[in-house]
Amino acid sequence: MLIVMNHNATKADVDAIGRIVKEMGFRAEPIPGSERTAIGVLGNHGYVDDCKILELPGVQRVIHVSKPYKLVSRDFHPDNTIVDVSGVKVGQGCRQVVVGGPCAVESEEQIVKTAIFVKKCGADMLRGGAFKPRTGPHTFQGLREEGLRLLAIAGKESGLPIVTEVMSPDNVGLVAEYADLLQVGARNMQNFDLLRELGKIRKPVLLKRGMSATVEEFLAAAEYILAEGNDQVILCERGIRTFETATRNTLDLSIVPLIKEMSHLPIMVDPSHATGKRSLVVPMAKAALVAGADGVLVEVHPEPEKALSDGPQSLTFPAFERMMIEIGQLTAFMRSC
Ligand code: PEP
Numbered sequence: 001m002l003i004v005m006n007h008n009a010t011k012a013d014v015d016a017i018g019r020i021v022k023e024m025g026f027r028a029e030p031i032p033g034s035e036r037t038a039i040g041v042l043g044n045h046g047y048v049d050d051c052k053i054l055e056l057p058g059v060q061r062v063i064h065v066s067k068p069y070k071l072v073s074r075d076f077h078p079d080n081t082i083v084d085v086s087g088v089k090v091g092q093g094c095r096q097v098v099v100g101g102p103c104a105v106e107s108e109e110q111i112v113k114t115a116i117f118v119k120k121c122g123a124d125m126l127r128g129g130a131f132k133p134r135t136g137p138h139t140f141q142g143l144r145e146e147g148l149r150l151l152a153i154a155g156k157e158s159g160l161p162i163v164t165e166v167m168s169p170d171n172v173g174l175v176a177e178y179a180d181l182l183q184v185g186a187r188n189m190q191n192f193d194l195l196r197e198l199g200k201i202r203k204p205v206l207l208k209r210g211m212s213a214t215v216e217e218f219l220a221a222a223e224y225i226l227a228e229g230n231d232q233v234i235l236c237e238r239g240i241r242t243f244e245t246a247t248r249n250t251l252d253l254s255i256v257p258l259i260k261e262m263s264h265l266p267i268m269v270d271p272s273h274a275t276g277k278r279s280l281v282v283p284m285a286k287a288a289l290v291a292g293a294d295g296v297l298v299e300v301h302p303e304p305e306k307a308l309s310d311g312p313q314s315l316t317f318p319a320f321e322r323m324m325i326e327i328g329q330l331t332a333f334m335r336s337c
């Protein structure tokens with residue numbers, strides 16, 4: 001439930017509502033806005049009788065929110081959330097970020113070389129999987145803790161913040177020691193124990209959309225993280241399963257402006273996993289930025305033909321360099337419009 005106050009409501013009016021909501025057994029969260037204050041009511045598991053509240057001074061109206069998410073919705077938080085990834089701000093609107101790096105960390109040489117190269121081209125963060133969620137158990141599963149150590153070296157050498165995946169609640173502490181932004185992969189979007197654990201840490205989270213998740217399920221998954229107290233969440237569209245098999249997934253770009261309407265959280269797009277095909281990555285990265293994405297996440301590898309995972313969708317160094325030039329021209333043009 002959301003209680004919308006009159007624009008001339010006083011602090012005493014807001015405090016009185018907080019007391020009544022507490023007496024009712026719920027939590028009140030004031031949400032100051034430029035025009036008026038709203039108060040979110042949290043902790044209820046069904047309809048809340050609003051008679052007592054509507055009688056109180058300063059109350060304009062009560063909105064009953066029947067969605068499975070509240071904290072992530074724009075109703076509860078009209079202003080955009082800006083996520084701070086070790087100094088890189090995501091969600092500012094005027095500045096879109098690029099995350100580049102291999103699918104998986106394979107060796108010190110591979111990750112350091114890539115980090116220095118993407119930084120030189122203007123990337124904002126380095127990605128690389130140490131814990132890899134692979135479809136089959138007989139494929140490369142990642143270097144695990146050793147991979148995190150190599151990422152730390154690459155981060156130090158390049159000065160780039162590190163984005164890497166955490167697959168299990170037990171590893172959140174370990175991955176958080178190394179990562180600046182902890183990624184939840186598509187296969188784990190509804191691993192609720194993992195989401196709850198990530199809600200308890202003080203590091204930002206990149207939550208990828210599940211391959212068959214609806215927008216409502218996606219936002220409800222993000223709600224688990226916010227409900228535990230961590231509001232530093234970036235959503236990421238990475239393609240969904242459809243009848244189409246010509247591409248690895250179907251990139252649902254319309255989710256970008258839709259999420260902007262429904263939520264205050266930033267949203268990024270991963271055109272690499274969305275398409276699975278190197279030649280499609282750059283056009284879709286550019287389309288994502290035009291659609292209003294707060295950034296793109298792109299796989300790049302020094303020798304994609306030798307990559308231990310996702311080589312066919314990984315950009316070569318020259319292709320990444322060209323993409324960064326084109327993105328620079330595109331964003332300059334968009335700012336001038
Ligand atoms: C990845 O980013 O390497 C990855 C496995 O992505 P997704 O979870 O989107 O498949």
Ligand code: MN
Pocket residue numbers: 103104273299309310
């Ligand atoms: Mn990958």
